[in-house]
Amino acid sequence: MERYFFDIQSGREFFADEEGLRLPNLKAAEVEAMQTLTGIARESVFKGERPDLAVEVRSTAARLFCVSIIYRNASTRQ
Template identity: 80%
Template sequence: MPEWNQSVFMERFFFDIQSGRDFFADEEGLRLPNQKAAQAEALQTLAGIAKESIFGVERPDIAVEVRSTSERLFCVSIVYRNVSTEH
Protein backbone atom coordinates (compact mmCIF):
# COMPACT_ATOMS: atom_id res chain seq x y z
CA MET A 1 0.00 0.00 0.00
CA PRO A 2 1.47 3.44 -0.92
CA GLU A 3 2.36 5.86 1.86
CA TRP A 4 -0.21 8.66 2.24
CA ASN A 5 1.27 12.15 2.05
CA GLN A 6 -0.91 14.47 4.13
CA SER A 7 0.98 17.61 3.01
CA VAL A 8 -0.50 17.21 -0.48
CA PHE A 9 -3.88 18.22 0.96
CA MET A 10 -2.58 21.20 2.93
CA GLU A 11 -2.79 24.73 1.63
CA ARG A 12 0.31 26.92 1.38
CA PHE A 13 0.16 30.13 3.41
CA PHE A 14 2.59 33.05 3.10
CA PHE A 15 3.47 35.34 6.01
CA ASP A 16 4.67 38.75 4.81
CA ILE A 17 6.10 41.08 7.45
CA GLN A 18 5.74 44.86 7.44
CA SER A 19 7.67 46.91 9.99
CA GLY A 20 7.66 50.64 9.61
CA ARG A 21 8.90 51.23 6.08
CA ASP A 22 10.46 47.77 5.77
CA PHE A 23 8.67 44.94 3.97
CA PHE A 24 9.77 41.32 4.00
CA ALA A 25 7.93 39.06 1.56
CA ASP A 26 7.63 35.39 2.43
CA GLU A 27 8.73 33.60 -0.73
CA GLU A 28 8.45 30.04 0.65
CA GLY A 29 5.33 29.91 2.78
CA LEU A 30 4.20 27.06 4.99
CA ARG A 31 1.85 24.18 4.29
CA LEU A 32 -0.83 24.18 6.97
CA PRO A 33 -4.11 22.30 7.32
CA ASN A 34 -6.40 25.35 7.40
CA GLN A 35 -6.78 29.08 7.97
CA LYS A 36 -7.14 28.61 11.74
CA ALA A 37 -3.64 27.09 11.83
CA ALA A 38 -2.40 30.02 9.72
CA GLN A 39 -3.91 32.46 12.23
CA ALA A 40 -2.07 30.74 15.08
CA GLU A 41 1.18 30.82 13.10
CA ALA A 42 0.75 34.53 12.30
CA LEU A 43 0.16 35.38 15.96
CA GLN A 44 3.19 33.34 17.06
CA THR A 45 5.33 35.06 14.41
CA LEU A 46 4.15 38.49 15.50
CA ALA A 47 4.72 37.73 19.19
CA GLY A 48 8.21 36.40 18.42
CA ILE A 49 9.15 39.54 16.53
CA ALA A 50 7.91 41.76 19.36
CA LYS A 51 9.56 39.63 22.06
CA GLU A 52 12.93 39.44 20.36
CA SER A 53 12.92 43.14 19.47
CA ILE A 54 14.27 42.26 16.05
CA PHE A 55 13.90 45.86 14.97
CA GLY A 56 16.04 47.37 17.72
CA VAL A 57 15.26 50.15 20.15
CA GLU A 58 12.82 51.88 17.82
CA ARG A 59 9.34 50.37 18.01
CA PRO A 60 7.66 50.61 14.62
CA ASP A 61 4.21 49.23 14.01
CA ILE A 62 4.54 45.58 12.99
CA ALA A 63 2.15 43.56 10.87
CA VAL A 64 2.04 40.03 9.53
CA GLU A 65 -0.13 39.79 6.45
CA VAL A 66 -1.20 36.29 5.52
CA ARG A 67 -2.01 35.28 1.97
CA SER A 68 -2.70 32.11 0.07
CA THR A 69 -1.41 31.41 -3.40
CA SER A 70 -4.39 33.29 -4.81
CA GLU A 71 -5.50 36.01 -2.36
CA ARG A 72 -4.82 38.09 0.75
CA LEU A 73 -6.54 36.50 3.72
CA PHE A 74 -5.98 38.56 6.89
CA CYS A 75 -3.51 40.68 8.82
CA VAL A 76 -2.44 40.71 12.48
CA SER A 77 -0.56 43.68 13.87
CA ILE A 78 0.95 45.44 16.84
CA VAL A 79 0.62 49.20 16.90
CA TYR A 80 3.01 51.02 19.20
CA ARG A 81 1.82 54.31 20.62
CA ASN A 82 3.79 56.46 23.01
CA VAL A 83 1.18 57.81 25.34
CA SER A 84 2.65 60.23 27.82
CA THR A 85 0.71 61.37 30.79
CA GLU A 86 1.60 64.72 32.27
CA HIS A 87 0.28 65.70 35.67
Protein backbone atom coordinates in the same frame (compact mmCIF):
# COMPACT_ATOMS: atom_id res chain seq x y z
CA MET B 1 -2.88 21.18 2.72
CA GLU B 2 -2.79 24.72 1.44
CA ARG B 3 0.30 26.89 1.24
CA TYR B 4 0.13 30.13 3.25
CA PHE B 5 2.52 33.06 2.91
CA PHE B 6 3.42 35.36 5.80
CA ASP B 7 4.59 38.79 4.60
CA ILE B 8 6.11 40.98 7.32
CA GLN B 9 5.96 44.76 7.69
CA SER B 10 8.29 46.17 10.36
CA GLY B 11 8.25 49.95 10.51
CA ARG B 12 9.04 50.98 6.93
CA GLU B 13 10.62 47.66 5.99
CA PHE B 14 8.71 44.97 4.08
CA PHE B 15 9.73 41.33 3.82
CA ALA B 16 7.81 39.17 1.35
CA ASP B 17 7.53 35.49 2.18
CA GLU B 18 8.63 33.71 -0.99
CA GLU B 19 8.38 30.14 0.36
CA GLY B 20 5.30 29.97 2.56
CA LEU B 21 4.23 27.08 4.76
CA ARG B 22 1.89 24.20 4.07
CA LEU B 23 -0.68 24.18 6.84
CA PRO B 24 -3.85 22.12 7.34
CA ASN B 25 -6.31 25.03 7.60
CA LEU B 26 -6.88 28.75 8.13
CA LYS B 27 -6.89 28.37 11.94
CA ALA B 28 -3.34 26.98 11.79
CA ALA B 29 -2.35 29.98 9.65
CA GLU B 30 -3.86 32.33 12.25
CA VAL B 31 -1.84 30.69 15.02
CA GLU B 32 1.35 30.85 12.95
CA ALA B 33 0.78 34.55 12.15
CA MET B 34 0.24 35.44 15.82
CA GLN B 35 3.31 33.48 16.93
CA THR B 36 5.41 35.15 14.24
CA LEU B 37 4.15 38.61 15.19
CA THR B 38 4.72 38.19 18.91
CA GLY B 39 8.20 36.76 18.32
CA ILE B 40 9.21 39.75 16.20
CA ALA B 41 7.71 42.16 18.75
CA ARG B 42 9.60 40.49 21.60
CA GLU B 43 12.92 40.76 19.73
CA SER B 44 12.24 44.41 18.83
CA VAL B 45 11.55 45.45 22.42
CA PHE B 46 14.74 43.77 23.64
CA LYS B 47 16.68 45.74 21.02
CA GLY B 48 15.08 48.97 22.24
CA GLU B 49 12.96 49.34 19.10
CA ARG B 50 9.19 49.61 18.96
CA PRO B 51 8.15 49.75 15.30
CA ASP B 52 4.62 49.12 14.18
CA LEU B 53 4.50 45.49 13.07
CA ALA B 54 2.20 43.51 10.82
CA VAL B 55 2.00 40.02 9.36
CA GLU B 56 -0.20 39.77 6.28
CA VAL B 57 -1.27 36.27 5.38
CA ARG B 58 -2.08 35.23 1.84
CA SER B 59 -2.69 32.07 -0.11
CA THR B 60 -1.65 31.49 -3.69
CA ALA B 61 -5.04 32.94 -4.73
CA ALA B 62 -5.81 35.84 -2.36
CA ARG B 63 -4.96 37.99 0.63
CA LEU B 64 -6.60 36.41 3.66
CA PHE B 65 -6.00 38.52 6.78
CA CYS B 66 -3.55 40.73 8.63
CA VAL B 67 -2.51 40.81 12.30
CA SER B 68 -0.69 43.84 13.65
CA ILE B 69 0.76 45.63 16.64
CA ILE B 70 0.75 49.42 16.70
CA TYR B 71 2.96 51.06 19.29
CA ARG B 72 1.89 54.42 20.70
CA ASN B 73 3.15 56.25 23.77
CA ALA B 74 2.16 59.60 25.31
CA SER B 75 4.42 61.55 22.94
CA THR B 76 2.96 59.91 19.82
CA ARG B 77 -0.71 60.43 20.71
CA GLN B 78 -2.57 63.30 19.10
